[in-house]
Amino acid sequence: MTDTLLSLCIPTNGILEWVKPVVESIYKNTYIDESLYEVIVTDNGSNSDFAVFMEEISRKHDNLLYKKTQANGFLNQIECFKLAKGEYIKFINHRMKLVDGSLSYLINFVEKFQKDKPVTYFLNGSLNLPQSSSYNSFDSFMNALSYYSSWSGGIGIWKEDFLAIKDFNDISNLFPHFVFLTSNMKSDQYIIDNRTLLESIDDDSSKKGRYNLFYAFAVEYPGILLDLLRKKQISSDTFLHIKNGLKGFLAELYLDFVIRKKKSSYELTNASQYLGVFFDLQDLLVSMSKKLTRKVLHKVRVRLK
Structure with a gap:
């Protein structure tokens, strides 16, 4: 066999x-x-x-x-x-x-x-x-x-x-x-x-999980990356590169599930508190604003076609 x-x-x-x-x-x-x-x-x-x-x-x-x-x-x-x-x-x-x-x-x-x-x-x-x-x-x-x-x-x-x-x-x-x-x-x-x-x-986000979404991606995940950095398994450039990409991802999650209140099964308590552990909240607000503007512009373009 x-x-x-x-x-x-x-x-x-x-x-x-x-x-x-x-x-x-x-x-x-x-x-x-x-x-x-x-x-x-x-x-x-x-x-x-x-x-x-x-x-x-x-x-x-x-x-x-x-x-x-x-x-x-x-x-x-x-x-x-x-x-x-x-x-x-x-x-x-x-x-x-x-x-x-x-x-x-x-x-x-x-x-x-x-x-x-x-x-x-x-x-x-x-x-x-x-x-x-x-x-x-x-x-x-x-x-x-x-x-x-x-x-x-x-x-x-x-x-x-x-x-x-x-x-x-x-x-x-x-x-x-x-x-x-x-x-x-x-x-x-x-x-x-x-x-x-x-x-x-x-x-469908209403069925995906019951864990705390912002603790997971704003605290636990960057904490894992920080540990890799401390052990010199990734460089500071890589850590900052991933963190910068993660910032945009978190801004989108916040827009969807906190501001727009998209239906989900996630736990969303203490979102602002968790976002503030590794990120500057003002900086995240700017990212959210940019993402919101791009989505609005996209909808306008679609309607004009």
């Missing part, structure tokens, strides 16, 4: 309307030998209908593992990765299905790089970068990623690097994927793969 090359890990809280099309998008590739890859779904939710669906589909596919877990929130990612047997482990967000050809591409990626094992981040077309970019240091890699390193959906890790991680205790509850992103700091080959491999099923 062929060794498993790829593990697709889908940690979830059991929302059937999301995970069902994600799993189906994987298994629609009936021409691909299922022994080449595996699918692992770890469920920390309480949806009995979801459990029934997963148990039914797992009986049809020997390479699918479904497991209930008590892991809290995003730490479910860790539990899912621990079950993986593939040479390369790829995180799949439970709201993003594979586009046609993605499974073949990922399997070919593993076959191509299984000797060199570069640290790779799958950006999914999120930035204006080539389809594939190489970097020779963690610092230049992080600089290119900017604040998109906060997105766990781009994460993948070689099983060899995963097994080398000794401690999963001292990690961020909100961004546990950083333990994978920083697992091989001695690598001299980093890749940002910017091909669009996934497409979102549902961007």
